[in-house]
Amino acid sequence: MPSAHLSPRSAIGEALLTLGDRWTLLILVRAFVLRTRRFGDWRDQLGLSESTLAVRLRDMVAAGLLERVPYEDGGRTRDEYRLTPRALELWNLLLAIWRWEQMSIDDGGPVLIHDRCGRSTHPVLGCGACGEKPVTARDTTAERGARAEFARIAVPRLHRRAKELPTPTDPLSYYPETMEILGDRWSPAILAAAFLGVRRFNDFKSELGIAQSVLADRLRRFVAVGVVHAPSHEGEYRLTHKGMDFFPVFAILVDWAQTWHHDDATRELTIRHTACGSRLEPVLLCEVCGEELTRSSVHFNL
Ligand SMILES: [Zn+2]
Numbered sequence: 345m346p347s348a349h350l351s352p353r354s355a356i357g358e359a360l361l362t363l364g365d366r367w368t369l370l371i372l373v374r375a376f377v378l379r380t381r382r383f384g385d386w387r388d389q390l391g392l393s394e395s396t397l398a399v400r401l402r403d404m405v406a407a408g409l410l411e412r413v414p415y416e417d418g419g420r421t422r423d424e425y426r427l428t429p430r431a432l433e434l435w436n437l438l439l440a441i442w443r444w445e446q447m448s449i450d451d452g453g454p455v456l457i458h459d460r461c462g463r464s465t466h467p468v469l470g471c472g473a474c475g476e477k478p479v480t481a482r483d484t485t486a487e488r489g490a491r492a493e494f495a496r497i498a499v500p501r502l503h504r505r506a507k508e509l510p511t512p513t514d515p516l517s518y519y520p521e522t523m524e525i526l527g528d529r530w531s532p533a534i535l536a537a538a539f540l541g542v543r544r545f546n547d548f549k550s551e552l553g554i555a556q557s558v559l560a561d562r563l564r565r566f567v568a569v570g571v572v573h574a575p576s577h578e579g580e581y582r583l584t585h586k587g588m589d590f591f592p593v594f595a596i597l598v599d600w601a602q603t604w605h606h607d608d609a610t611r612e613l614t615i616r617h618t619a620c621g622s623r624l625e626p627v628l629l630c631e632v633c634g635e636e637l638t639r640s641s642v643h644f645n646l
């Protein structure tokens with residue numbers, strides 16, 4: 345057994361650490377949809393402080409999501425930030441989050457147009473191997489690899505959840521429910537464990553290496569936003585329909601994490617499409633024409 349300080353964090357834990365932050369997600373959405381690349385533009389769009397923005401951009405460069413590219417600005421050279429190939433692959437994740445919000449919270453907001461068929465559409469999760477759609481959580485099985493600590497992400501962070509800054513409320517921002525699930529590093533890990541069948545408080549605790557008070561707080565928030573049922577008298581926390589509907593986001597996050605954070609084939613978690621038996625390669629398909637919704641084939645009408 346390698347000692348704890350030598351063992352690398354798991355790919356999924358690493359991804360949650362990178363993405364489990366509300367500002368990071370909001371910075372990414374604007375980079376995708378508005379093609380925002382400059383410090384001052386994000387600052388003005390998001391209304392966050394320069395110091396907060398600077399820290400996030402620095403972390404995102406370190407995490408390989410953004411790269412600095414110099415440009416000329418009135419005789420001065422400044423840096424702008426471009427999405428890296430690994431960040432561009434997050435398009436599907438953002439699209440899946442948007443779809444969950446529409447299904448579960450409010451179907452107003454931006455309209456997604458598929459340029460290939462010209463229709464307004466919604467993404468549907470499909471299996472990249474056999475092409476079946478839709479694929480739901482119930483159509484899959486999850487196999488845990490030897491690396492049982494897949495979601496261990498117990499790394500201290502400076503920005504803590506308690507510090508709630510108001511996020512903007514324009515059409516490109518997320519709903520509070522979404523931020524309860526994705527806006528900090530622990531919440532998506534808890535939801536991931538729930539998808540893998542963890543039900544009891546103590547099992548979440550030992551599975552994730554999470555402090556009791558933090559876990560209690562997050563489960564309470566999950567119950568409040570309706571993704572987890574209030575605990576049964578056996579003390580089990582089960583996903584609601586609204587929670588189960590989050591599966592495409594989970595599947596895409598796992599796929600992205602394993603693609604970009606590990607070179608070797610060691611998989612800590614394999615999500616399998618039961619019908620065809622293949623490892624699930626999540627793809628988002630147009631609900632109208634059935635073709636894949638690639639980043640260059642869609643746009644949002646804001
Ligand atoms: Zn399949």
Ligand SMILES: [Zn+2]
Pocket residue numbers: 458460461462463465630631632633634635
């Ligand atoms: Zn289409």
